[in-house]
Amino acid sequence: MEQERxxxxxxxxxxxxxxxxxxxxxxxxxxxxxxxxxxxxLHQTAAMIVESVIQEDPDVLCLSILSGAHNALFPQIMQLMxxxxxxxxxxxxxxxxxxxxxxxxxELGIEGFYGPGSKLQDIIDYIRAHLKR
Amino acid sequence: xxxxxxxxxADNLRKWETRCLExxxxxxxxxxxxxxxxxxxxxxxxxxxxxxxxxxxxKDLGFPGEFPFTRGIYPTLYRGRLWTMRQFAGLGTADDTxxxxxxxxxxxxTGLSVAFHLxxxxxxxxxxxxxxxxxxxxxxxxDTLADMETLFSDIDLGKISTSMTINAxxxxxxxxxxxVGEKQGVPADQLTGTIQNDILKEYIAQKSWIFPPEPxxxxxxxxxxxxxxxxxxxxxxxISGYHIREAGATAVQELAFTLADGFAYVEAACDRGIDIDxxxxxxxxxxxxxxxxxxxxxxxxxxxxxxxxxxKDKYQAQNPESWRLRFHTQTAGVSLQAxxxxxxxxxxxxxxLAAVLGGTQSLHTNSMDEALALPSEKAVKIALRTQxxxxxxxxxxxxxxxxxxxxxxxxxxxxxxxxxxxxxQKIDDIGxxxxxxxxxxxxxxxxRSAYEYQIQVENGDTEVVGVNFQRSASCSxxxxxxxxxxxxxxxxxxxxVQDIKASRDNARVEEVLEAVRVAAEGTDNLMYPILxxxxxxxxxxxxxxxxxxxxxxxxxxxxx
Numbered sequence: 001m002e003q004e005r006x007x008x009x010x011x012x013x014x015x016x017x018x019x020x021x022x023x024x025x026x027x028x029x030x031x032x033x034x035x036x037x038x039x040x041x042l043h044q045t046a047a048m049i050v051e052s053v054i055q056e057d058p059d060v061l062c063l064s065i066l067s068g069a070h071n072a073l074f075p076q077i078m079q080l081m082x083x084x085x086x087x088x089x090x091x092x093x094x095x096x097x098x099x100x101x102x103x104x105x106x107e108l109g110i111e112g113f114y115g116p117g118s119k120l121q122d123i124i125d126y127i128r129a130h131l132k133r
Numbered sequence: 134x135x136x137x138x139x140x141x142x143a144d145n146l147r148k149w150e151t152r153c154l155e156x157x158x159x160x161x162x163x164x165x166x167x168x169x170x171x172x173x174x175x176x177x178x179x180x181x182x183x184x185x186x187x188x189x190x191x192k193d194l195g196f197p198g199e200f201p202f203t204r205g206i207y208p209t210l211y212r213g214r215l216w217t218m219r220q221f222a223g224l225g226t227a228d229d230t231x232x233x234x235x236x237x238x239x240x241x242x243t244g245l246s247v248a249f250h251l252x253x254x255x256x257x258x259x260x261x262x263x264x265x266x267x268x269x270x271x272x273x274x275x276d277t278l279a280d281m282e283t284l285f286s287d288i289d290l291g292k293i294s295t296s297m298t299i300n301a302x303x304x305x306x307x308x309x310x311x312x313v314g315e316k317q318g319v320p321a322d323q324l325t326g327t328i329q330n331d332i333l334k335e336y337i338a339q340k341s342w343i344f345p346p347e348p349x350x351x352x353x354x355x356x357x358x359x360x361x362x363x364x365x366x367x368x369x370x371x372i373s374g375y376h377i378r379e380a381g382a383t384a385v386q387e388l389a390f391t392l393a394d395g396f397a398y399v400e401a402a403c404d405r406g407i408d409i410d411x412x413x414x415x416x417x418x419x420x421x422x423x424x425x426x427x428x429x430x431x432x433x434x435x436x437x438x439x440x441x442x443x444x445k446d447k448y449q450a451q452n453p454e455s456w457r458l459r460f461h462t463q464t465a466g467v468s469l470q471a472x473x474x475x476x477x478x479x480x481x482x483x484x485x486l487a488a489v490l491g492g493t494q495s496l497h498t499n500s501m502d503e504a505l506a507l508p509s510e511k512a513v514k515i516a517l518r519t520q521x522x523x524x525x526x527x528x529x530x531x532x533x534x535x536x537x538x539x540x541x542x543x544x545x546x547x548x549x550x551x552x553x554x555x556x557x558q559k560i561d562d563i564g565x566x567x568x569x570x571x572x573x574x575x576x577x578x579x580x581r582s583a584y585e586y587q588i589q590v591e592n593g594d595t596e597v598v599g600v601n602f603q604r605s606a607s608c609s610x611x612x613x614x615x616x617x618x619x620x621x622x623x624x625x626x627x628x629x630v631q632d633i634k635a636s637r638d639n640a641r642v643e644e645v646l647e648a649v650r651v652a653a654e655g656t657d658n659l660m661y662p663i664l665x666x667x668x669x670x671x672x673x674x675x676x677x678x679x680x681x682x683x684x685x686x687x688x689x690x691x692x693x
Binding site for chain 2: 011015016017018020021023024025027028029037039040041042043045067068069070071072073076096098115116117119120121
């Protein structure tokens with residue numbers, strides 16, 4: 001039955017940033033909320049992340065970055081997704097992303113920015129309300 | 134004066150409960166059903182001599198500067214010399230960070246601490262694929278000796294000590310520091326400072342590993358052997374709990390995993406045949422200072438006692454210097470909040486005070502804006518001033534271990550030691566630290582604690598002011614001025630590396646890199662060829678690539 005299908009999520013850590021506490025907490029929380037979660041592990045390039053998206057066909061891609069490299073890496077990921085014709089995946093971002101940067105990244109199609117102090121339940125609710133398929 | 138026996142305390146406590154507490158509770162119940170500290174330990178309403186009835190002053194506490202050093206490692210502590218005020222700094226290019234260092238020194242900082250950017254931590258040359266977006270962002274970009282010369286330009290390495298947060302490529306950055314010293318006319322045996330050089334906690338928590346554990350351990354023991362012979366005042370490893378804690382561990386886990394790593398290094402160096410009393414005095418530690426005030430203080434006290442006992446009794450070190458656990462402390466980055474960032478100043482003050490009451494040797498206080506960006510000059514200055522106010526105004530430095538003898542703190546110190554011993558046993562049962570890393574033991578323990586903590590915050594069981602308690606709807610997280618790293622930094626750094634590569638003797642570089650490869654394939658100490666390579670301006674990336682070709686790279690399981 002359609003409503004029984006689990007929401008599939010990839011949690012990805014682009015770049016060299018090793019701060020994986022938040023990503024792992026989110027991964028567990030989404031799993032505990034009944035979603036199917038794939039965690040990429042650390043040090044992913046844009047190409048590796050988009051390859052995972054192609055292989056795993058998730059509903060949601062959660063990107064976590066705390067190094068300040070988001071302005072370089074997120075546009076690469078979005079560009080590659082576009083090239084591959086992937087348009088129905090909800091792309092969200094977490095970590096340390098200043099508001100000004102988030103506004104520019106939103107233009108590229110990233111939505112749902114959750115930084116430090118966010119509530120897990122808010123993230124879960126956002127995903128359920130904004131799925132693109 | 135009436136003397137009460139142990140039995141009398143317990144008996145009198147029960148009488149107090151019936152006589153005083155219970156009727157009071159009927160009228161005024163407590164705020165919560167259970168009171169727990171951050172490690173989840175139940176905390177009683179009040180501690181009495183009964184809780185520490187087995188405590189033997191001479192055996193368990195001793196006097197400052199004497200075994201087992203529970204009260205402190207020096208007989209005068211801050212009455213003799215204040216802790217080193219050492220702010221971790223690194224941003225943009227070497228020139229940018231050199232400016233920040235001078236600013237900190239001008240404001241009374243007494244030691245340097247270098248934050249390298251991620252490409253240096255992972256051994257990638259600026260401009261290669263993995264460095265996109267990362268150059269100069271989370272720290273200073275150092276590719277060659279030329280950058281290191283700029284970083285310490287007009288700073289006399291004979292007069293200041295420097296701590297370098299560098300792990301997998303630690304031997305290379307140490308070699309660069311020695312080379313800069315040489316150029317400044319400071320002989321290696323006069324250099325003072327620290328390389329973090331703690332790879333075990335990288336696999337466990339911070340994750341800036343490059344090679345698999347075994348060759349990584351060999352590199353570390355090579356640096357210990359080299360420093361013991363040539364840089365005797367250098368701290369060869371900063372055995373770090375900081376990152377373990379930041380990744381989500383409790384205070385007990387931080388204590389246990391860090392000391393377990395320390396024992397693993399001691400055993401590895403002894404296996405190399407280095408005399409324990411030659412190298413152990415130069416091992417240092419690095420702990421977190423988190424929110425639970427008394428738990429943090431008890432943690433430092435327990436750490437000193439456990440280390441001293443093990444070093445003396447198990448590893449048979451003879452030199453009291455080998456028994457002393459010296460440590461740096463940094464306040465908890467993870468406790469900083471993006472909401473109402475000025476509140477972070479208060480959090481940092483309390484954490485820093487815990488570190489000082491716990492007897493730290495050096496201290497970094499975080500800046501209020503670090504949940505949002507790298508710290509601005511203003512924020513860094515407030516953080517440094519926080520230490521100066523504790524040191525010079527509060528009076529807490531007048532006596533050593535002022536909380537020693539507190540029923541609660543002594544009970545908690547004992548309790549944390551017991552809990553740590555249980556973890557040591559578990560790690561031994563798995564077969565040691567490296568097998569436990571391979572089985573993801575630490576990683577899963579930490580992930581579990583991090584998740585449990587988040588759930589507690591979510592439920593409101595743990596209150597965070599301005600976040601889940603008294604959150605103000607109007608407060609935007611970013612009403613303070615933040616530091617932005619200029620995007621031109623990357624281009625400038627890439628150009629700088631290319632210029633160096635065009636101007637150095639490239640045939641000679643080939644030769645020295647080949648010598649590194651040969652040493653890596655054999656068992657000779659790698660520090661010597663690495664020192665030759667950095668002096669020829671080989672890049673960190675080039676040296677690491679050679680080592681990777683021999684050692685391979687570590688792969689982590691993506692567990693959560």
